[in-house]
Amino acid sequence: MNRQKKILKNIGILLVLCFLLSRMYGFYLTPLAAHESSERSIHYGPSEVVHIEDFDGGKYILGKYDKWVSCNTVHRLLLFFWRFGSQPIGFENDTTKVVTFTWGITYLDTFRNHYVYGIINDSSIQKIEIILPDGRILTQTEFYDDLFLLTWQELRNGYYQGFSLRAYDSESNLVFVEDEQI
Amino acid sequence: MNIDKGLIGGSTFLLLLSLLEEADRYGYEIIRELDKRSNKVFQFKEGTLYPVLHKLENKGYVRSYVKRGETGKERKYYKITEKGQKQLVEEKKKWELFSLAVNRVAGGEVHAFA
């Protein structure tokens, strides 16, 4: 066998090995493939994907499955690949509350991404607002179906602070308030 | 008569592949065989054999392996491949055409081929 053939054989072996290793280490070619595999392997879903949003190093995948609401994360890896992030499992919607929500954090080298997501059970709600103790206010008025997702960044080693989540109706009346500690 | 042109002429592949078709051989063995059979007509610098053998290997006509020969010494043997066998058939055809043409031009025994 001459050298070119040996190289071809090596490349063939490498492709097979790369496939096996990527399966073992959970590398996926698309964010949704990573997301779907993440849900299935933890025995949740498949959820209906309602919204996908980028963050540094990954994506939030907001979805609904039966009575649960989830915001899974997937992470970018080596430019071309995607792998599991955290929180594939959703929380159960409490329909007795006008808003049901939860929060999560993903960590990067120097930052951490905070995200708050939830479901609106009262169609009169037109605005969701998050107030951080340092004065920052995040708002969302365009919802994804009845889901919302608000995100912000902190320095990785920064102080952990809670937040206050408020919901308003079309006349800007405060309909719902809940304070969260982190 | 000596034809001292190095082992680069058009019939080199034909000669080497023919010898390797009979048996696996190492470089020195090939030289000895060529000497013996051609009655030293093909005399050339022996070292020039190796670039040609390595070229045959790169083209996939032969492959090499190391084996302890009859003398008990380790030698690098060359073995003709399937691709080499096919090439040998081609080379033989080419050679026949060539010698036929030479004979015709030289006005030799054309009738022998007719």
Added chain:
Amino acid sequence: MLLPKKDKFIAEVLSHIKFPFDKEDIKTELEHHILDKMEYYNEQGYDEEEAEQLSVHDMGDAGEIGVELNKQHNPFIGWVWVITNVLVLFSVCVLAFSLIPFFSSLAGTIPQSNIIYTIDLDEQVKIDDRVIKFTHVIYEKNGSMNIIYEHYDTRLWASGWGFHDIGEIEDNLGNKYWVGSSSSRGGIKTRSIRTVNDFSAEADTLIIDYDEFNRRYRLEINLPIGDQYE
């Protein structure tokens, strides 16, 4: 036996070869040729030095041969070959290393003297791509009930989240058991043990009930009660 002319000839040839990994092979091949030829001259009655001189002369011009050989030993192809070899070796090592956990043994084995009874099971359930096979139930003197099971993914070589929660552990008397521990070992096929504390000696059925996110299974395992094993 010093053969300076032979060495000089070979060194000259090799000086033209740009791909380092092929030099040794070429050196050996040419050396053997010259030595064979010297043997021939020796037989003809030449002394060592004359034989060397003649043999090297018969080889031809070292520079020309070196240049021609170098053309057949393309350094680019050579390096690609070396690099892909290294990559293959590296990947095989990573793969082998990843498989090590597969060969480790079951965590948390129970000393024979603590065991009241062992029940062999052959119950298999499947959720999504995961097959869970319950193999043993072991009841201990201190009241611990151990459920031993194996699980694996039916997708080839797949990775995913671990599997830790086999479901709620109950008995036929209506007791639910929360307190306990679990541990797992293994790679492709994981062997696990789930232990609950203070399992009722009166109960005659152990119930494993999984009901999460619309995946369900329920196992009822008959247990020997008091007088049957004492």
